[in-house]
Amino acid sequence: MILQKMILENFRQFYGRQELELMSPGDPERNVTVVYGENGRGKTGLFRALVFCLYGERRLSQDGDVPDKELQLVNMSALRANPGKPVEASVELIFTHKGGTYNLRRAIVGMSEGSNVIEEIKEIRLRLTGVNGNTRTIDPKDVGEVIDRVLDRRVKEYFLFDGEKIERLTRAGVEQRREIGRGIRNLLNVDALENAIGAIRRVVKSLENDLAKSASSEQLYQLMQRLRKNEEEKDGLEKKLEQLEEERRKALKEIEITDKRLDEFKEIRHLLEKRKAYEQQFQTIEQQASEAMRSMRNMVCKAATLIIAPTITNVFEYIERQKRKGDIPSEIRRDLIQRILDEHRCICGNEIIEGTDAYKNILEWLKRTSDAAVQDAALNLWRYLSEICHHFSDDEDLIQKRIIEHSNLIQAMDNIRRELDRISKEIGGSERQDATELEAHRSYLQKSVTTIEAAIQNSEAQLKQLENEHERLLALLKEAKLKADRNDELSRRSLLARETLDALNAVHLEFTREIKNIIGEIATKIFHRLLDDEGRVNLHTILVNDDYSLEVLDRWGRPFLANISAGQRQIMSIAFIAALAMTASRKDRIEMPLFMDTPFGRLSYEHRKNLIKEVPALSSQWIMLATDTEFRQQEAQLLKATGKWGKFFFLRGTNDGNTRVEEKDINTVYAILQSGDDYL
Amino acid sequence: MKMDGQIRVKTDARYKELYNNMKNNFVVGDFHELFFVCACIGYRRKKRKEIARGDDRFWSRTITPSEWGCYYAMLLEDNNYDFSMIMDDKKVLAVIEEYANSGMEILIEDFLNSYLLPGSKEKEPQLDPTCSKTLPKDFLFYILEQSEVSS
Numbered sequence: 104m105i106l107q108k109m110i111l112e113n114f115r116q117f118y119g120r121q122e123l124e125l126m127s128p129g130d131p132e133r134n135v136t137v138v139y140g141e142n143g144r145g146k147t148g149l150f151r152a153l154v155f156c157l158y159g160e161r162r163l164s165q166d167g168d169v170p171d172k173e174l175q176l177v178n179m180s181a182l183r184a185n186p187g188k189p190v191e192a193s194v195e196l197i198f199t200h201k202g203g204t205y206n207l208r209r210a211i212v213g214m215s216e217g218s219n220v221i222e223e224i225k226e227i228r229l230r231l232t233g234v235n236g237n238t239r240t241i242d243p244k245d246v247g248e249v250i251d252r253v254l255d256r257r258v259k260e261y262f263l264f265d266g267e268k269i270e271r272l273t274r275a276g277v278e279q280r281r282e283i284g285r286g287i288r289n290l291l292n293v294d295a296l297e298n299a300i301g302a303i304r305r306v307v308k309s310l311e312n313d314l315a316k317s318a319s320s321e322q323l324y325q326l327m328q329r330l331r332k333n334e335e336e337k338d339g340l341e342k343k344l345e346q347l348e349e350e351r352r353k354a355l356k357e358i359e360i361t362d363k364r365l366d367e368f369k370e371i372r373h374l375l376e377k378r379k380a381y382e383q384q385f386q387t388i389e390q391q392a393s394e395a396m397r398s399m400r401n402m403v404c405k406a407a408t409l410i411i412a413p414t415i416t417n418v419f420e421y422i423e424r425q426k427r428k429g430d431i432p433s434e435i436r437r438d439l440i441q442r443i444l445d446e447h448r449c450i451c452g453n454e455i456i457e458g459t460d461a462y463k464n465i466l467e468w469l470k471r472t473s474d475a476a477v478q479d480a481a482l483n484l485w486r487y488l489s490e491i492c493h494h495f496s497d498d499e500d501l502i503q504k505r506i507i508e509h510s511n512l513i514q515a516m517d518n519i520r521r522e523l524d525r526i527s528k529e530i531g532g533s534e535r536q537d538a539t540e541l542e543a544h545r546s547y548l549q550k551s552v553t554t555i556e557a558a559i560q561n562s563e564a565q566l567k568q569l570e571n572e573h574e575r576l577l578a579l580l581k582e583a584k585l586k587a588d589r590n591d592e593l594s595r596r597s598l599l600a601r602e603t604l605d606a607l608n609a610v611h612l613e614f615t616r617e618i619k620n621i622i623g624e625i626a627t628k629i630f631h632r633l634l635d636d637e638g639r640v641n642l643h644t645i646l647v648n649d650d651y652s653l654e655v656l657d658r659w660g661r662p663f664l665a666n667i668s669a670g671q672r673q674i675m676s677i678a679f680i681a682a683l684a685m686t687a688s689r690k691d692r693i694e695m696p697l698f699m700d701t702p703f704g705r706l707s708y709e710h711r712k713n714l715i716k717e718v719p720a721l722s723s724q725w726i727m728l729a730t731d732t733e734f735r736q737q738e739a740q741l742l743k744a745t746g747k748w749g750k751f752f753f754l755r756g757t758n759d760g761n762t763r764v765e766e767k768d769i770n771t772v773y774a775i776l777q778s779g780d781d782y783l
Numbered sequence: 784m785k786m787d788g789q790i791r792v793k794t795d796a797r798y799k800e801l802y803n804n805m806k807n808n809f810v811v812g813d814f815h816e817l818f819f820v821c822a823c824i825g826y827r828r829k830k831r832k833e834i835a836r837g838d839d840r841f842w843s844r845t846i847t848p849s850e851w852g853c854y855y856a857m858l859l860e861d862n863n864y865d866f867s868m869i870m871d872d873k874k875v876l877a878v879i880e881e882y883a884n885s886g887m888e889i890l891i892e893d894f895l896n897s898y899l900l901p902g903s904k905e906k907e908p909q910l911d912p913t914c915s916k917t918l919p920k921d922f923l924f925y926i927l928e929q930s931e932v933s934s
Binding site for chain 2: 396397399400401402403404406407408409410411412414415417418419421476477480481483484487488490491499502503505506509510513
C-alpha cells in the first residue's frame with residue numbers, strides 16, 4: 104500500500120479544499136514525506152483524516168475519554184459561513200496496492216444548531232482501478248471488507264500511529280492483545296487456516312454423529328459416545344478456563360488499581376492522621392458548645408431578671424428601709440396595741456386615758472403597723488429579692504462569660520471546619536476510602552487470585568487428562584472403525600476427516616510457532632539496527648508470545664521489558680511492526696506505509712539518527728508528522744543524506760484559526776533549516 | 784402573695800405556636816420562662832396590653848419563687864408599694880399577663896422577626912424550622928442587651 108494523495112475538504116482545521124500529494128509521481132524511491140507544523144496546526148488532524156477515510160472511525164485511540172461531541176470533524180469556519188445549513192466535509196485518499204489504484208472518499212455532513220453541531224456520515228465511495236486499467240465502483244457495503252484486505256483495521260495502529268503512543272502496544276491488555284492477535288493472524292493469513300480447522304471440525308462432528316446413529320457394533324457406539332462426552336467436557340473446561348483467566352485478569356487489574364490508591368494513601372497518610380485529630384477535636388468542641396448552649400438556656404430567667412433589676416432593687420431597698428425603721432416587722436404587734444387601746448391600760452398596769460399624749464402615741468404606733476399576713480409576705484419578698492439582688496453582678500458576669508465562651512467555641516469549630524476542608528481538598532475528596540478498608544480489599548483480591556489460580560491449575564490438569572483420554576479414545580475409535588464390517592464408507596470418511604483435522608491442527612501449531620519465531624528473529628535484527636550502542640549491549644532478543652504480545656530479553660536471557668525506556672519501547676514496537684509486515688509480505692521491506700505522528704518525541708538523538716537511516720529502507724513509504732522541535736537541521740541533514748526524502752508540507756496557521764497546507768521544495772526547506780532561519 | 788400554684792396563666796392564643804416553637808427549639812426550658820422574659824420586657828418598657836383572645840398556657844405552679852418575687856416587685860413598684868395589691872395572686876398574674884402580652888409584641892418586633900416563618904408574624908407567629916442553631920445564644924444576648932438598655 105502506497106498513499107499517493109490525500110484531499111481534504113472542510114475537514115477539521117482544513118478550510119476549503121486542500122491537497123497533499125504524498126509521493127512524487129515517477130520517483131517511488133523518494134518515499135519519505137515530512138509534514139511539518141507547530142502544535143495545534145492539524146498534524147493529528149491529518150492522522151484522523153486518514154483513519155476516518157479508511158475506516159470511517161472518528162476516534163483515535165489517543166482520544167481516551169474525550170466526548171464524541173468534542174471530536175467535531177466539520178470545519179468550524181465552514182459551519183459559521185453557512186449558519187443553519189448543512190456543510191459537507193470529506194477526505195479523499197488515493198492509494199496503490201498490489202498493482203491496483205484505489206480512490207476512496209468518505210464524507211460527513213455537519214450542521215450547527217446554536218452552540219451544538221450535529222454531524223452525520225454522508226457517503227462512502229471506493230473506485231478501484233485494476234492492473235488492466237478497468238475501473239469499478241465497489242458496493243458501499245463491501246468497502247469495509249475491501250479496505251480490511253488492504254490493511255486490516257485491527258492492526259491499523261501498527262502502521263498508522265502516534266509515535267509517542269506506539270509503545271503502548273507493548274503494554275496492551277488481554278482483550279486488546281486478543282484483538283490484535285486476530286488482526287495479525289489475518290495479516291499472516293493464519294486465520295484462513297483457522298477457518299479451515301473450524302470447518303473440518305464441524306464435518307468431523309457431523310460424520311461421527313451419523314456414524315454413532317448407525318453403528319452396529321456396540322463397542323463402536325460406546326466409543327463414539329465416550330468421545331463425544333469427552334469433547335463436550337473439553338469444550339466446557341476450555342470455556343471455564345477462559346472465564347477463570349478473565350476473572351484472574353480482572354482481579355489483578357483491581358489489585359493494580361488498589362495498589363495505586365494505597366500508594367496515594369502513603370503520600371497522604373500524615374494528612375489523614377491530621378484530619379482524624381481535627382475531627383476528634385471538632386467533636387469535643389461541638390460537645391462543649393452544646394453544653395454551653397444548654398447552660399445558656401438555663402440562664403434565660405436570670406438574664407430577664409436583670410432587665411427589671413432597678414425595680415427589684417427599688418422594692419428591696421424599700422422593704423429594707425421599712426425594716427430598718429422597724430415598721431416591718433412592727434416592733435409591737437397590731438393586736439396588742441389594739442387591746443391596750445380597747446382596755447385603756449398599758450402592759451405595765453398604768454391607765455391610758457383618751458386624749459392624753461400617751462394615748463396619741465399609741466394611736467401613731469397603730470397606724471404604722473400592718474397585719475401579720477402582709478408583714479409575713481413583705482419579709483418573704485425581702486428574702487427572695489435579697490437573694491436576687493445579691494447575685495445581679497455575678498449573674499451578669501456569668502451570662503456574658505457563657506456567651507463569649509460559646510462564641511469562642513463556635514469560632515474554634517469554624518476554624519477547624521476550614522482546616523478540615525483544606526485537608527480534605529489536599530487529600531482529594533471524600534471518594535477516597537479509608538486505607539484500612541483498601542488494604543482489606545486488596546487482601547481479599549489477593550485471596551481471590553490465589554483461589555482462581557488454583558482453579559486454573561486444577562482445570563488445566565483436568566484438561567490435560569481429557570486430552571490424553573481424547574487421544575486414547577481416538578486411537579481406539581480408529582481401530583474400531585477399521586474393524587467394522589459395515590458402514591465402511593461412512594467409517595472411512597469419518598476417519599479421513601478426523602485425520603485431516605489432526606493434520607491441520609499440527610500444521611497450525613507448527614506454522615504459528617515458526618511464524619512467531621521468524622517475526623521475533625526479524626524484529627530482533629531490526630531492533631538492533633535501530634537501537635543505540637548501549638541498547639544493543641543490554642537488549643538482546645525480542646520474543647513474540649503466543650498471544651502476540653512482546654517480550655524483550657536482556658543479554659543473560661532474562662525478561663527485561665519492564666525496565667526499558669519509553670523510547671526503547673517505541674523502537675521495539677517499530678521493529679516488531681517492520682518484522683510483522685515483512686513476514687506477511689515475505690519481502691525484505693514493509694509493503695505498508697508507516698504513518699507516524701510525532702515520531703521522535705521520546706527518542707534520543709542516536710535513536711532518531713538510526714530511525715531516519717533505517718526506516719526509509721525498511722518501509723515502502725514513510726510519512727512523518729513532525730513539530731519544529733522534532734525536525735531540526737540535524738534531522739533534515741540525516742534525512743537528506745538517505746536520498747529518500749521526496750516531499751515536504753508546511754501546515755501554516757491562518758488568521759481565522761484554520762490551517763493551510765503549503766508544499767515546499769525540499770532543497771529550499773533544507774537550506775532554510777541549515778541557515779537557522781525561522782521562515783518556516 | 785401565696786405563690787398560688789392553682790392558677791391557669793394565659794397568653795394570647797396567637798402566641799400558642801410560638802410558645803411551643805421556643806420550647807421545642809430549646810430556646811427556653813418551659814413556657815413560664817418565656818412568659819417571664821416577656822413580662823420583664825413589657826414591664827421595663829412600661830407597656831401593658833390586654834389579651835385579645837386569652838388562651839391558658841401553663842399552670843402557675845411552674846412559676847419559680849424568684850419569678851413570683853419579681854412579679855410582686857413589679858406590682859409593688861407600680862402601686863406605690865401598696866402591699867395589698869400583691870395579696871391576691873390571681874390579680875397579680877392578671878396584670879403580669881398584660882405586661883407579658885405586650886412584652887411578646889416587643890420581642891417579636893425587636894428580635895424574633897428575622898427568625899419567623901415568612902408571613903406568619905401578623906397572624907400566628909411561628910419560628911422558621913430552618914432558623915439558626917445559635918438562636919438560644921442570640922436570644923440570651925438580646926435579653927442581656929435589654930438589661931443594659933434599661934440600666
